Every structure is written in C-alpha cells, then in structure tokens.
Amino acid sequence: MREPLSKFTFRIRSTNRITMKNSNIICNSILFTASSLLAEVSNPVEDYRKIFSELPNREVLIKWECDLNNDGKNEVFITDKTSYDEDVKNHVVPQWLLYISTPTGFVKCDTMHDGNDVESCVLIEINLEAVFSGVISEMESKRGLVTEEIKNPRVGDPVGIIHAYVVEEQYLKHVKLSEYNPTQPNALFTKYLRDGKRTVVQKIEIKQ
Numbered sequence: 001m002r003e004p005l006s007k008f009t010f011r012i013r014s015t016n017r018i019t020m021k022n023s024n025i026i027c028n029s030i031l032f033t034a035s036s037l038l039a040e041v042s043n044p045v046e047d048y049r050k051i052f053s054e055l056p057n058r059e060v061l062i063k064w065e066c067d068l069n070n071d072g073k074n075e076v077f078i079t080d081k082t083s084y085d086e087d088v089k090n091h092v093v094p095q096w097l098l099y100i101s102t103p104t105g106f107v108k109c110d111t112m113h114d115g116n117d118v119e120s121c122v123l124i125e126i127n128l129e130a131v132f133s134g135v136i137s138e139m140e141s142k143r144g145l146v147t148e149e150i151k152n153p154r155v156g157d158p159v160g161i162i163h164a165y166v167v168e169e170q171y172l173k174h175v176k177l178s179e180y181n182p183t184q185p186n187a188l189f190t191k192y193l194r195d196g197k198r199t200v201v202q203k204i205e206i207k208q
C-alpha cells in the first residue's frame, strides 16, 4: 500500500520525474504557491508555465479538462510532456496540477483534504486510462472523479487502489474507495471504470 498522502504531494521519486532540475522547479513552485495562495488566474496554461519557469520555453504541455464541481465550466489538469512521457515509460501514474473553475477564472488547487489530514502543494496522480467523471454515490452523490492506480510490488499480488475526488469550494477532497487485487472482480471498478462506464479523456498537447 502506498504511503497515505504521497500521491498528492510533491515527492522525491528516484525512478522518474523528480530529477535535481525538477527538485529546483518544485522548490520554486512551493515558494510561488506560498505567495499566491488562492490567487485567481485567467489562463491555467500560462500560470503553469509561470510556476514551472525552469522548463524550457518550448516544452510541450499536456492538458485535459472535465467539470468536477458541476458549475458548467471545466476544471483543467496540466502537466509537461517530458514528465508525462517519462512517467508512462516507467509505468508510473502521471501527476497533474489542477485548476478549479470559478465564476471569473480559475484557482490553482493547492489543498487537499483527506480524512482529518490537510495536504498542501497538491499534485494529483491520475491514470487517464482509468477515469470516471460524474456522480459518485460514495461521495454523497456529488460530482467528481474516480480513478485507479495499480501497484505491482516485487513480491505478492498487484494492488488496485480506487480513489475518488470531489471539489469542495477551492480545495479537493479525497477518499480511497477501495483497495483490492485487480486480478479479481471489484464492484467499484465495474461501477465506474469498466469499458462503457469510464470517461474517455481527450488530452491536448500545447506547444506554446
């Protein structure tokens, strides 16, 4: 089982993404986060490039959108293509920065509530091949997002973890819905993530 909140926080991973260069980017991002808490932004892509200013100017970004808080305006998830490709190559779930829609723009999601814990500097790991966006009965029938990560420990069976997220005002609420052996049937997987149920995510490459 993963350590409880690691997937949502900037973390050091020896196998991917967080190289020395990226560590600097992240430190800068944390500083930026502290100084811009809940500041509204009009353009998430521009804001992402500003935050990760050490990325090359021509770095391709990847974004996808869905309306998590049901206000009729999509939330925006962004990462950079280099990190995304590296994560996919290493069979690691890509990490996304989330921008939550507001009536007049977006706010960067900096906070996640997980039970009694509150995490800041939020990056969310979402496997685009296993996403459901819609009403989640296990989350008080609010609209949100369900996704699954699969862990393959060196010893023992694989572990499937099904996560649910809903947007509460300007923060994210997370609940782990299920942990199971993905070689076996799972009612929540069937309910949200099987063929015909899951949401097909269209990711868009942004070249400048």
Ligand SMILES: [Ca+2]
Pocket (backbone or CB within 6 Å): 066, 067, 068, 069, 070, 071, 072, 073, 074, 075, 100, 101
């Ligand atoms: Ca929305």
